[in-house]
Amino acid sequence: MAKLGPSGYSPYPVAMYEDILTPPPGKALLFNEIVDEEIAMREAAKAMLTRENPTIFPGPQVLYAWNEEAKEKARLVRKIAETLGAKIIPMYDYRPKYPKIDPEKEINPNHPNLTIWHNNIKACIFIGVHCHYANVALKIIRAETDCFTIAMCGNAGHEDAMITLRDQHTEELEKFIRVAEEVKKELGK
Amino acid sequence: MQKTEQVQYNRAGQRIVSPDYLLFEAPREKQFMTGSEVVKEAVKRASVDASVSYPITPQSEAAHLIGELWVEGYVGVYFRGESEFGVMSEVAGCSMAGARTITTTSGPGTLRAMENFPMWAGSRLPIQLVLMARGVNAPLTIQPDNLEISFLLDTGCMIWHAETAQELFDMILAGFVVAEQPDVHVPVITAIDGFFISHTREAVMLPPDDIALPPYNPYKSPMVPLDMEMAPGRFLRDPYVMKSNYISYAAHTSWQFEVRAAIERSKPYAKHYLRGLIEEFGDPEAEIVFVASGTAAAQAKEATLMLLHDEGVKARVVRLKTIRPFPTKELIEALRGAKYVFVPEFNVIGWLEREVRRALYGNLDVPVIGSPRVAGGMTMPPEFIVKEILQFLGKEVKHVV
Amino acid sequence: MSYKIFKINEDLKDFMPPEIVDLEEKATWGNPKRGVMDLPYSKELIEEHSLCAGCPESAAFRYILASLPNPEDTIIVNSTGCTSLVFPHIALHTVHSLFGNQNAVASGIKRVLEWRFPDKVKDVIVLAGDGATVDIGLDCTLQSFFRQEKITTICFDNEVYANTGGQESGMTVKGHVFKMAPKGKQWDKVPMWQLAIDSGCHYVVRMTVSSPKKVEKVIKQAIYVAREVGPTYIHLYTPCILEIGLNADDGLEEMRRTDKERFKFFEYMTDAAKEVIERKKEEGLI
Numbered sequence: 001m002a003k004l005g006p007s008g009y010s011p012y013p014v015a016m017y018e019d020i021l022t023p024p025p026g027k028a029l030l031f032n033e034i035v036d037e038e039i040a041m042r043e044a045a046k047a048m049l050t051r052e053n054p055t056i057f058p059g060p061q062v063l064y065a066w067n068e069e070a071k072e073k074a075r076l077v078r079k080i081a082e083t084l085g086a087k088i089i090p091m092y093d094y095r096p097k098y099p100k101i102d103p104e105k106e107i108n109p110n111h112p113n114l115t116i117w118h119n120n121i122k123a124c125i126f127i128g129v130h131c132h133y134a135n136v137a138l139k140i141i142r143a144e145t146d147c148f149t150i151a152m153c154g155n156a157g158h159e160d161a162m163i164t165l166r167d168q169h170t171e172e173l174e175k176f177i178r179v180a181e182e183v184k185k186e187l188g189k
Numbered sequence: 190m191q192k193t194e195q196v197q198y199n200r201a202g203q204r205i206v207s208p209d210y211l212l213f214e215a216p217r218e219k220q221f222m223t224g225s226e227v228v229k230e231a232v233k234r235a236s237v238d239a240s241v242s243y244p245i246t247p248q249s250e251a252a253h254l255i256g257e258l259w260v261e262g263y264v265g266v267y268f269r270g271e272s273e274f275g276v277m278s279e280v281a282g283c284s285m286a287g288a289r290t291i292t293t294t295s296g297p298g299t300l301r302a303m304e305n306f307p308m309w310a311g312s313r314l315p316i317q318l319v320l321m322a323r324g325v326n327a328p329l330t331i332q333p334d335n336l337e338i339s340f341l342l343d344t345g346c347m348i349w350h351a352e353t354a355q356e357l358f359d360m361i362l363a364g365f366v367v368a369e370q371p372d373v374h375v376p377v378i379t380a381i382d383g384f385f386i387s388h389t390r391e392a393v394m395l396p397p398d399d400i401a402l403p404p405y406n407p408y409k410s411p412m413v414p415l416d417m418e419m420a421p422g423r424f425l426r427d428p429y430v431m432k433s434n435y436i437s438y439a440a441h442t443s444w445q446f447e448v449r450a451a452i453e454r455s456k457p458y459a460k461h462y463l464r465g466l467i468e469e470f471g472d473p474e475a476e477i478v479f480v481a482s483g484t485a486a487a488q489a490k491e492a493t494l495m496l497l498h499d500e501g502v503k504a505r506v507v508r509l510k511t512i513r514p515f516p517t518k519e520l521i522e523a524l525r526g527a528k529y530v531f532v533p534e535f536n537v538i539g540w541l542e543r544e545v546r547r548a549l550y551g552n553l554d555v556p557v558i559g560s561p562r563v564a565g566g567m568t569m570p571p572e573f574i575v576k577e578i579l580q581f582l583g584k585e586v587k588h589v590v
Numbered sequence: 591m592s593y594k595i596f597k598i599n600e601d602l603k604d605f606m607p608p609e610i611v612d613l614e615e616k617a618t619w620g621n622p623k624r625g626v627m628d629l630p631y632s633k634e635l636i637e638e639h640s641l642c643a644g645c646p647e648s649a650a651f652r653y654i655l656a657s658l659p660n661p662e663d664t665i666i667v668n669s670t671g672c673t674s675l676v677f678p679h680i681a682l683h684t685v686h687s688l689f690g691n692q693n694a695v696a697s698g699i700k701r702v703l704e705w706r707f708p709d710k711v712k713d714v715i716v717l718a719g720d721g722a723t724v725d726i727g728l729d730c731t732l733q734s735f736f737r738q739e740k741i742t743t744i745c746f747d748n749e750v751y752a753n754t755g756g757q758e759s760g761m762t763v764k765g766h767v768f769k770m771a772p773k774g775k776q777w778d779k780v781p782m783w784q785l786a787i788d789s790g791c792h793y794v795v796r797m798t799v800s801s802p803k804k805v806e807k808v809i810k811q812a813i814y815v816a817r818e819v820g821p822t823y824i825h826l827y828t829p830c831i832l833e834i835g836l837n838a839d840d841g842l843e844e845m846r847r848t849d850k851e852r853f854k855f856f857e858y859m860t861d862a863a864k865e866v867i868e869r870k871k872e873e874g875l876i
Contacts, residue, residue: 016450021457022372058602060413064420065597074599088605093421094413095678096440098638105607110440131371131411132313132447139443155371155409159450239702265705270694271733278691278730282667282698285685287706308687415683415699416706417663422595423613425678426685 014139015159022157022166029157029164037165037172038179044125044150044163045084045180049187051123051148054086057107059129061154063090069170070128076173077127083180085189086125089115094133109133113144123148126161127168134158152176199236201263203401208366212359212462215396222393224354224386228293228319229254230395231361232264236404238288239266241279245298246331247383248321252293273298277305284314285426287407287414289365292316295383296323299337303344309376310345310448312426313412315368315405316376318346319361321383322483322535324565332566333384335483338512339540345448346376347455348513349463350482355393356510357381363462365402371409373455375448380512382484382535411451452514459511466516469523471505472497476528477578480520480545482509485533485569492574499587500579512541517548524549529581530557533574537564593619593662609637613681622659622875625810626802629656635681641672644838646845647746647828650799651676654717654744657806659813659875664713665703667696669722672753672830673746690727692716693734696741704740713742713813720747720761724782728760735789738820742812745782745823748830756833763852768833783856786823792863793822796856798845804855807876814870815863822863827853 015032023029028040048054062073081088089107096110103118109129116124124147126134134151138160141147150165151158152173157166165172197205206215211234222230228251232240240259242252259267266283270276273294284290294302299320309316324330325337341348347368351357360379368377381387407414413424460466468486471493479489486508496502507523509516524530530549532542542559549557561577563569579586596614598606616633618624624632635655641648651673658664661682668677670689677684687695696716703712723731723745731743750768751757758771760780767774783796793815795808805826812822829844831837836844849855859867870876 014446014450016453022454058605060421063599063602063606064422064595065599066418066420066594070420071599074601078601088602090602090605090607092606092610093423095423095425098640098679102607105605113439130413132374133412135411135447135450136440136443139446140439143443144439155411156454157372159454238705239698241698266701268701268737271729274691275694275730275733278687278694279698281687281691282685282695282700283702284698285695286665286699286702288702304688305691312687413683415665415685416703417595417665417683417712420595422662422683423681424683425680426683426687 020159022159023164025167028166029159031162040163040165041176041179042183044165045176045183046187047123047148047150047163048084048086048125049184049189053119053121054084054123055119055121056081056086056088056125056127057091057129058088058127059091059134060093061130062128063092072170073128073173076170076177079177080125080173080180083177083184089119091129094130109137112137112141116141116145116147121147123150125150125152126158127152131155131158135160199401199404200265201236201401203234203236203399205236205403206400208362208402208462211396211400211402212362215400217394217396220393220395221390222354223388223390224321224357224381225250225254225388227354227358227393228361229258230398231358232291233258233398234396234401235362235365236289236401237264237291238405239280239283239290240264241268241270241276241283241292243270243273243276243294243298245273245295247323247387248293248295248319251319251321251387255291273302274305277302277309280316281305281309281312281314284316285312285415287405287416289369289405290316291319293319293321295321296325296331296337300325300340303340306341306344306346306376311444313374313410313451314376315365315374317361317364317368318376318378320378320380321387322380323383330565333382334536334564334566335380335382336536336538336564338380339536339538341378342513342540345452346378346513347452347511348378348380349511350380350509351386352483352486352508354386354391357386358393358395360463362402363459365405366462367455367458369405370455370458371411373451373458374411375451380483385484456514459514463510466509466511466514467519467523468508468510469505470508472503473505474526475503475505476526477502477504477531478524478527478529479504479506479531479533480509480541481506481533482512482541483535485535488569488571488574489533491571492578495571495575496578500575500584502578502582504578512544515544515548520545520548521552524553524555527555530555531578532557532559533569534559534562535564535569537562617681619662624656624659625806626653626656635661636676636679638679639676641676642832642838644831644841646799646831646841647672647748648676650746650805650826650828653799653802653805654809655680657809658713659810660711660713663711664715665699667692667699667714667716669718669727670753671719671722673717673719675753690722691730692718692722692727693739693741693743694730697734697737697739700739700741711817713817715813716741716743718745720745720749721751721759724760724780732785732789735786735791735821735823738790740816740820742816742822742824745825746828747825748828748833749779750830750833752830752833783823783825787858791821791823792819792860794858796825796853798827798849798853800842800845800849810876811867814875815859815866818866819860819862
């Protein structure tokens with residue numbers, strides 16, 4: 001992920017074609033650099049704490065109580081939002097919405113830019129979104145908006161986000177909360 | 190002695206081992222078998238959930254043998270579909286429902302099934318298709334010819350091309366492992382040249398058959414499996430109802446790029462499990478280089494030895510194991526110092542030559558010669574390749590082919 | 591069974607739109623006796639759709655979805671056509687892959703779900719138009735019957751390719767003028783219900799959707815028989831009011847008219863199907 005958007009219409013910018021891969025296990029991606037997870041977490045917290053209208057987009061994997069981990073993650077997502085002073089706008093499913101979405105209340109992977117434009121969101125976190133839909137949405141956001149995107153992924157991460165953390169489970173989310181609290185103090189917020 | 194790790198078994202009762210153990214560490218024993226039989230041996234060790242089959246030469250035998258595995262309890266679901274179009278739709282259903290799925294086809298069958306392949310890729314289904322290539326044109330031929338691979342290049346599926354039965358065995362196992370990575374998760378087509386590999390016997394080294402790959406976990410898929418067990422409950426597998434009132438064109442563009450990006454993401458995994466995306470053979474200093482895949486590479490290797498021993502001409506082979514993803518960087522690196530690049534192929538249009546030209550254009554200035562090329566079932570004896578090279582170099586041709 | 595996939599985490603419930611919260615709180619899950627009579631009181635599995643005003647197909651959709659005995663474990667496969675415009679709005683796992691392969695995809699899904707979940711009931715239902723079922727997909731449709739796949743196939747017959755602009759289909763009545771049949775259709779309507787019987791379906795019905803209660807009963811019977819015995823086929827007349835030049839409020843009347851002629855209620859069942867239906871009646875489920 002080389003640049004913050006917007007970077008124009010088709011052909012869509014795809015980080016992979018700029019030779020940017022998902023980070024290796026144990027590491028994270030900060031723009032086009034492979035860094036330690038903690039560094040990426042600090043930068044993510046900083047972006048959320050300093051940019052306008054920071055928002056968390058929780059996906060179905062944390063919105064619904066479909067297993068025990070999902071319940072725990074939901075609690076942590078709420079805590080992250082409180083720590084960062086971020087709004088929560090859910091991506092509750094992936095179906096294209098008809099006839100139109102309410103961009104204040106929801107985000108849809110097929111036109112995520114509408115929610116970001118409407119709410120003037122300058123930093124966001126994707127969490128609990130299935131990887132394919134996160135990738136589709138992140139590419140559109142990068143193309144159409146100047147929003148700083150952060151992906152907290154339970155699998156291998158998302159190179160089209162400006163910061164991607166991989167293998168994020170409850171332990172890592174707790175760590176992120178600790179890091180965010182530190183950064184908040186440092187920023188005097 | 191206390192064991193900390195619990196031994197786990199798959200549904201067929203085989204001990205589950207890591208992909209690395211199965212592919213690289215397990216002891217192997219020598220067997221003598223055909224490519225079709227090797228498919229059975231690979232599937233037997235792959236904790237496969239489902240397979241659907243349809244007869245067409247030369248892949249039929251491999252499909253029969255997967256059926257035997259179903260009888261023996263190694264494969265969960267197996268049946269004969271109504272046509273290749275039906276079969277590829279049926280395996281799509283199997284994969285959507287969360288199964289590790291494999292099928293096989295050849296030639297005209299591939300083309301009949303064609304509509305399904307971009308659908309597989311766009312639906313992020315990690316189905317494995319073992320493709321035993323044969324001719325597709327009128328006049329009809331059942332003979333070896335890999336023109337059909339050309340049609341598959343841009344379907345959004347990974348395409349690997351095995352040179353030997355041994356490599357086919359290893360590729361089938363590696364294919365599941367790579368295709369099912371959550372950040373890859375697109376179909377993989379493991380291709381061989383029909384008859385040359387499917388119907389000839391060769392020595393292969395096989396690990397024991399009481400161990401197998403870890404089962405597929407559909408809940409790590411980048412898309413929701415269609416089993417009503419994973420959120421969101423409201424889910425549509427395919428929003429390709431491209432009415433602009435539903436979905437922005439941006440989504441469709443982004444979606445297609447995502448499928449291609451997924452293929453690229455497979456590179457580090459494929460590099461590990463295939464021990465490199467390319468293989469280099471022969472004198473690394475040689476200025477004459479064959480770039481080839483599959484059986485053409487095997488023939489080029491023999492020709493390289495003949496050129497050196499009989500004619501004193503140094504040559505080398507760069508063999509591509511993966512066509513999608515295309516190993517552009519590795520190829521450019523391997524071709525530094527080359528004076529002539531020959532691309533021998535078993536098809537009339539020279540799809541690999543096109544691919545090589547595209548990769549080199551603007552990166553490396555070296556003449557690419559799309560030759561020798563045979564089609565329609567013709568063989569490519571190494572003498573034939575040697576003759577072409579000697580003629581090209583303006584040397585005397587002593588061999589009678 | 592997994593109601594859990596519809597259960598919203600308490601911590602994030604405040605942020606969910608009310609229609610999604612309603613889907614958890616007011617939907618009719620876990621009750622095989624649910625039916626069309628719940629429609630006014632419960633959260634439906636389909637609310638918005640983009641079919642034409644007054645389209646009988648939209649009524650058919652509501653009745654069918656309200657009648658599913660096991661929606662929490664039902665997967666619906668569809669195909670290209672007007673129906674595919676509706677599927678993005680259904681609150682179930684659905685799939686649309688290609689035009690005409692719906693019964694093949696459904697076969698794969700059903701067989702794998704039986705293999706993966708031997709102790710659960712997972713219903714697989716195909717919903718597609720007449721073009722998909724009878725023309726381009728006839729091979730896959732009939733072959734799934736021959737193979738005795740345990741799926742329910744429902745055909746919405748509007749006797750025309752409506753979504754692509756009104757072309758003749760195999761289900762068009764002889765003599766009707768549509769695009770691609772500018773002199774009127776030259777051959778007879780395909781007797782699909784009879785083909786279904788001859789191809790091995792255990793329960794076959796031909797009807798219109800003019801009577802919601804009747805649709806409910808037929809759908810439930812078809813699903814219960816498919817679960818235990820083998821393929822079942824429901825052929826529903828859902829006229830395209832647009833293509834036959836009727837007003838938005840004429841659909842019901844058109845169906846009532848054909849109830850007495852070419853879509854006169856027709857029902858066929860094998861002995862095995864009959865046994866299932868009678869047992870389910872005794873259990874109070876039909």
